[in-house]
Amino acid sequence: xxxxxxxxxxxxxxxxxxxxxxxxxxxxxxxxxxxxxxxxxxxxxxxxxxxxxxxxxxxxxxxxxxxxxxxxxxxxxxxxxxxxxxxxxxxxxxxxxxxxxxxxxxxxxxxxxxxxxxxxxxxxxxxxxxxxxxxxxxxxxxxxxxxxxxxxxxxxxxxxxxxxxxxxxxxxxxxxxxxxxxxxxxxxxxxxxxxxxxxxxxxxxxxxxxxxxxxxxxxxxxxxxxxxxxxxxxxxxxxxxxxxxxxxxxxxxxxxxxxxxxxxxxxxxxxxxxxxxxxxxxxxxxxxxxxxxxxxxxxxxxxxxxxxxxxxxxxxxxxxxxxxxxxxxxxxxxxxxxxxxxxxxxxxxxxxxxxxxxxxxxxxxxxxxxxxxxxxxxxxxxxxxxxxxxxxxxx
Amino acid sequence: xxxxxxxxxxxxxxxxxxxxxxxxxxxxxxxxxxxxxxxxxxxxxxxxxxxxxxxxxxxxxxxxxxxxxxxxxxxxxxxxxxxxxxxxxxxxxxxxxxxxxxxxxxxxxxxxxxxxxxxxxxxxxxxxxxxxxxxxxxxxxxxxxxxxxxxxxxxxxxxxxxxxxxxxxxxxxxxxxxxxxxxxxxxxxxxxxxxxxxxxxxxxxxxxxxxxxxxxxxxxxxxxxxxxxxxxxxxxxxxxxxxxxxxxxxxxxxxxxxxxxxxxxxxxxxxxxxxxxxxxxxxxxxxxxxxxxxxxxxxxxxxxxxxxxxxxxxxxxxxxxxxxxxxxxxxxxxxxxxxxxxxxxxxxxxxxxxxxxxxxxxxxxxxxxxxxxxxxxxxxxxxxxxxx
Numbered sequence: 001x002x003x004x005x006x007x008x009x010x011x012x013x014x015x016x017x018x019x020x021x022x023x024x025x026x027x028x029x030x031x032x033x034x035x036x037x038x039x040x041x042x043x044x045x046x047x048x049x050x051x052x053x054x055x056x057x058x059x060x061x062x063x064x065x066x067x068x069x070x071x072x073x074x075x076x077x078x079x080x081x082x083x084x085x086x087x088x089x090x091x092x093x094x095x096x097x098x099x100x101x102x103x104x105x106x107x108x109x110x111x112x113x114x115x116x117x118x119x120x121x122x123x124x125x126x127x128x129x130x131x132x133x134x135x136x137x138x139x140x141x142x143x144x145x146x147x148x149x150x151x152x153x154x155x156x157x158x159x160x161x162x163x164x165x166x167x168x169x170x171x172x173x174x175x176x177x178x179x180x181x182x183x184x185x186x187x188x189x190x191x192x193x194x195x196x197x198x199x200x201x202x203x204x205x206x207x208x209x210x211x212x213x214x215x216x217x218x219x220x221x222x223x224x225x226x227x228x229x230x231x232x233x234x235x236x237x238x239x240x241x242x243x244x245x246x247x248x249x250x251x252x253x254x255x256x257x258x259x260x261x262x263x264x265x266x267x268x269x270x271x272x273x274x275x276x277x278x279x280x281x282x283x284x285x286x287x288x289x290x291x292x293x294x295x296x297x298x299x300x301x302x303x304x305x306x307x308x309x310x311x312x313x314x315x316x317x318x319x320x321x322x323x324x325x326x327x328x329x330x331x332x333x334x335x336x337x338x339x340x341x342x343x344x345x346x347x348x349x350x351x352x353x354x355x356x357x358x359x360x361x362x363x364x365x366x367x368x369x370x371x372x373x374x375x376x377x378x379x380x381x382x383x384x385x386x387x388x389x390x391x392x393x394x395x
Numbered sequence: 396x397x398x399x400x401x402x403x404x405x406x407x408x409x410x411x412x413x414x415x416x417x418x419x420x421x422x423x424x425x426x427x428x429x430x431x432x433x434x435x436x437x438x439x440x441x442x443x444x445x446x447x448x449x450x451x452x453x454x455x456x457x458x459x460x461x462x463x464x465x466x467x468x469x470x471x472x473x474x475x476x477x478x479x480x481x482x483x484x485x486x487x488x489x490x491x492x493x494x495x496x497x498x499x500x501x502x503x504x505x506x507x508x509x510x511x512x513x514x515x516x517x518x519x520x521x522x523x524x525x526x527x528x529x530x531x532x533x534x535x536x537x538x539x540x541x542x543x544x545x546x547x548x549x550x551x552x553x554x555x556x557x558x559x560x561x562x563x564x565x566x567x568x569x570x571x572x573x574x575x576x577x578x579x580x581x582x583x584x585x586x587x588x589x590x591x592x593x594x595x596x597x598x599x600x601x602x603x604x605x606x607x608x609x610x611x612x613x614x615x616x617x618x619x620x621x622x623x624x625x626x627x628x629x630x631x632x633x634x635x636x637x638x639x640x641x642x643x644x645x646x647x648x649x650x651x652x653x654x655x656x657x658x659x660x661x662x663x664x665x666x667x668x669x670x671x672x673x674x675x676x677x678x679x680x681x682x683x684x685x686x687x688x689x690x691x692x693x694x695x696x697x698x699x700x701x702x703x704x705x706x707x708x709x710x711x712x713x714x715x716x717x718x719x720x721x722x723x724x725x726x727x728x729x730x731x732x733x734x735x736x737x738x739x740x741x742x743x744x745x746x747x748x749x750x751x752x753x754x755x756x757x758x759x760x761x762x763x764x765x766x767x768x769x770x771x772x773x774x775x776x777x778x779x780x781x782x783x
Contacts (some may be wrong), residue, residue: 047457054665055447061437063635068410099637099659106658114398123760131657136398244456244664246491259397262404266520266527267498268491273635274446327437 024355054278068265070097086220104250106258113305120162124362150177178318187252208239306383333395352385405523408747439680446669461652462489491641509559516748543572551718571710583614721754
């Protein structure tokens with residue numbers, strides 16, 4: 001029988017980052033000494049106290065369905081914790097718990113976008129944004145930063161025509177660039193937003209992994225007056241090394257949360273009850289979070305130091321998350337610039353068993369994304385392999 | 396502000412009634428809960444122990460979108476053995492609960508304007524997701540006179556050249572009906588003839604009181620056009636763990652996994668490990684639950700049939716009864732409210748499961764026998780008051 005899939009099945013692509021990850025895993029399975037810098041998750045274990053809380057929940061039983069929007073105690077805890085962090089009062093009714101930040105984004109875009117609506121997205125972007133936008137038959141307006149630093153300005157938004165969009169996605173700290181917006185930069189963007197009516201989805205999942213003196217600035221703290229148009233997207237995956245638990249939080253207007261909850265009650269129901277109960281212990285683990293953030297910072301410094309002297313490689317020191325986005329156009333044959341980052345990524349994997357992600361799916365051809373969620377020794381070896389591979393790369 | 400598709404989204408009334416019941420309890424009222432489709436048992440100890448060991452062993456990271464390879468293998472082997480089908484790990488997608496299989500499969504298969512035939516009365520999420528996706532929902536009436544099944548001619552009349560998918564659910568929520576082998580033969584012939592897909596919701600496959608469950612995928616030409624939905628919530632009392640899976644042709648499985656990659660990444664890792672244990676470990680706890688469900692079913696059905704104005708068929712599967720209450724002279728939705736507000740029994744109007752549920756109530760017997768006895772007394776009191 002000929003398979004007749006719907007329209008959507010053709011539009012949504014595999015996350016390309018996962019494809020290379022698969023190739024790397026095949027090499028690993030054959031026993032090849034691959035260094036994998038493609039991964040988007042902390043290599044640490046979940047803090048013990050959280051795992052113990054899950055253990056207790058399992059022992060106690062009573063782990064049936066919760067309300068679709070989440071365990072009331074967890075919604076209250078999230079509301080209280082983020083009220084302090086975002087500097088506004090938050091009620092539990094303004095919080096939803098989903099299967100990771102990704103589902104928060106999908107829920108939010110699903111309730112907002114009609115077919116043909118537009119969403120402004122700064123370049124470079126996390127690959128999931130364009131995929132979800134396409135899935136909803138909406139259109140992405142890429143907003144390209146005009147200044148170095150991977151951060152957009154009001155002028156960039158204006159030039160891209162973002163004013164006509166239904167929503168804007170911001171992401172600080174950024175995957176893949178590691179860029180972190182300062183308070184002044186966010187204030188300028190907020191001023192632009194005040195002149196529009198669009199919703200702002202602010203993806204702050206890497207909020208605890210910031211290495212600047214100023215630290216992470218939540219959008220809400222600079223624009224509390226826009227709170228009815230802001231959806232804060234966050235969760236426990238990156239800060240607490242809980243990727244496999246699938247816990248994301250959305251904070252928004254009660255009406256938006258209500259609509260997201262209705263959708264979620266159809267698509268997945270509540271999130272894993274045991275994981276929700278364990279999450280109640282997460283906010284007591286701030287020491288562990290800070291220790292992990294300090295380790296990421298040290299790793300970043302090690303990687304930056306080793307990559308800095310590789311000829312043809314250019315990059316900005318990332319201020320947050322655990323990614324470094326390197327411009328490799330100096331290594332690519334100028335006669336055939338198209339696909340250069342894919343050729344280099346493949347060359348790195350084949351000759352030096354070093355797995356990285358090409359920048360093209362993130363909207364930045366001729367770049368590579370390196371994850372530094374790996375130990376310092378591994379990162380030093382990775383940099384040495386990168387250096388050797390560039391010497392043999394034909395462009 | 397909201398997208399237009401949100402207006403097409405319905406609701407699952409069970410959770411609404413549960414919330415109302417909880418509010419009454421907060422005021423000090425005693426409520427018997429027969430509204431929610433959730434086993435009252437705890438998850439069997441061997442499964443819990445495996446979940447704990449997984450967490451201690453560092454199963455806290457992302458896994459592949461389609462599920463952990465070793466878990467897909469266990470699920471495929473189980474379905475191959477249990478249903479007698481030639482399927483492998485590549486056919487399996489693991490999801491947080493059974494609902495994502497409905498949602499992702501329909502999203503992957505159905506375009507705007509396509510038609511989807513679904514059982515009515517039936518699980519309300521089917522109709523709601525069909526409408527949400529902009530497809531046309533075509534209700535297939537299940538009638539009491541036909542033991543909550545349908546004649547094949549009823550189904551054939553609903554098939555058009557836009558029919559993309561038929562949803563089956565056996566054992567069925569809310570009626571407890573079970574499709575016979577002959578039903579499956581006839582439906583399969585129709586599906587092949589008219590070239591449509593079948594989403595076979597088999598979440599209650601192990602909660603069956605006569606004979607054994609059969610999947611339509613076993614019929615000629617069906618494996619390539621069937622999506623089997625199964626999961627652990629009901630059989631292993633694992634509702635809160637959120638573990639379901641679909642078994643389907645590889646090309647569709649790849650598309651569904653892609654959707655999951657983009658919507659929620661993957662299913663919680665420790666839950667998947669525990670779910671593999673559920674299928675490979677001892678089954679006596681699951682069997683004991685079914686035995687208890689059977690005793691409750693018999694108690695509830697016998698009790699309801701003694702109440703004037705109510706008749707109730709003996710369901711062959713799942714843990715619901717769907718008594719005919721039309722002789723009580725009130726609309727089902729009124730009876731739902733009356734029963735909760737005045738008599739302290741939370742049950743659902745048959746219309747929560749579609750328009751053809753008028754004249755019926757649904758009681759879930761995922762509650763203890765003493766609670767069921769108490770509910771029966773209260774329903775009897777309502778009947779006496781209404782019939783004077």
